[in-house]
Amino acid sequence: MTVFRCRACRRAVTPALAERPLPDPDTDDGWYRPQASPSDAKGHSDGPIVRMAPGTFAVDPEPSGPPYVLDGPSGLLVESGPRGTAVLHPGDGIGLEPHPDPAMRRGHCCGMDGEWGPNLVCACGAVIATVSSDCSQVQELRLRPEAVERCD
Numbered sequence: 001m002t003v004f005r006c007r008a009c010r011r012a013v014t015p016a017l018a019e020r021p022l023p024d025p026d027t028d029d030g031w032y033r034p035q036a037s038p039s040d041a042k043g044h045s046d047g048p049i050v051r052m053a054p055g056t057f058a059v060d061p062e063p064s065g066p067p068y069v070l071d072g073p074s075g076l077l078v079e080s081g082p083r084g085t086a087v088l089h090p091g092d093g094i095g096l097e098p099h100p101d102p103a104m105r106r107g108h109c110c111g112m113d114g115e116w117g118p119n120l121v122c123a124c125g126a127v128i129a130t131v132s133s134d135c136s137q138v139q140e141l142r143l144r145p146e147a148v149e150r151c152d
Contacts, residue, residue, distance in 0.1 A: 002057065004086060004148045008126035013094050013148065015055070022058035022087060023051055050089060051140040057088040064142055065130055066117045081117070084145040090131055093141050096120040099127065118144060 001016035052058065065081035099119045114130040120141075122128045128147040132140050 001152075003151045004057075004143055005151055006122040006124060006126055006128060007147055007149050009122060009124035010149075011095065011122060011124065013096060013122060013128060013143070014057075014088065014092055015094060017055055017057045017088060017092065020052075020056050020058055022060050049138050051138050052087055052089045052092075054089045054091060057086050057092075060085050060087050060142075065114065082145055086143040086145070086148065086150070088141050088143070090139050090141045093120065093129060093131070095123045096129055096131075097123065100125075114142075118147075122147075 002014075002019060003012050003016055004014045005012050061083055063078075063080045063083055064085045065079055067080055068077040069080045070076075071078045097120065099121055114132045118127045118130045120127075120129040120131055126147055128144060130142045130144070132138065132142075
């Protein structure tokens with residue numbers, strides 16, 4: 001089991017978590033899917049798609065979040081943020097608070113989108129994580145590798 005702690009104050013920011021592989025974004029294999037409720041007229045559901053099951057985490061070796069850079073071959077903007085983010089269930093953060101800058105708490109109708117970068121801070125004020133919690137996207141919490149330490 002693993003607990004993640006804030007590097008700045010050494011406070012635990014997760015409960016004990018079990019590591020598992022990161023679900024493949026191109027397939028349905030391994031995704032956590034709570035019992036989905038029916039969608040309303042606007043397409044909102046009380047049962048969104050969540051990447052990781054409660055009590056689990058995975059390390060994503062790929063870049064995550066901003067800054068976004070132009071990918072030459074595809075012509076698309078792609079994420080070039082930190083590699084090695086710990087990806088967990090959005091409810092598995094402990095004592096994390098919304099970023100003090102309202103611009104970083106950007107979101108849509110149901111929650112924060114994380115498109116501008118880290119939107120959660122530790123109780124000590126250290127910028128520590130990005131939560132994606134809006135109904136229009138896959139929901140997850142990503143801990144920044146430079147802001148946390150892993151305690152196995």
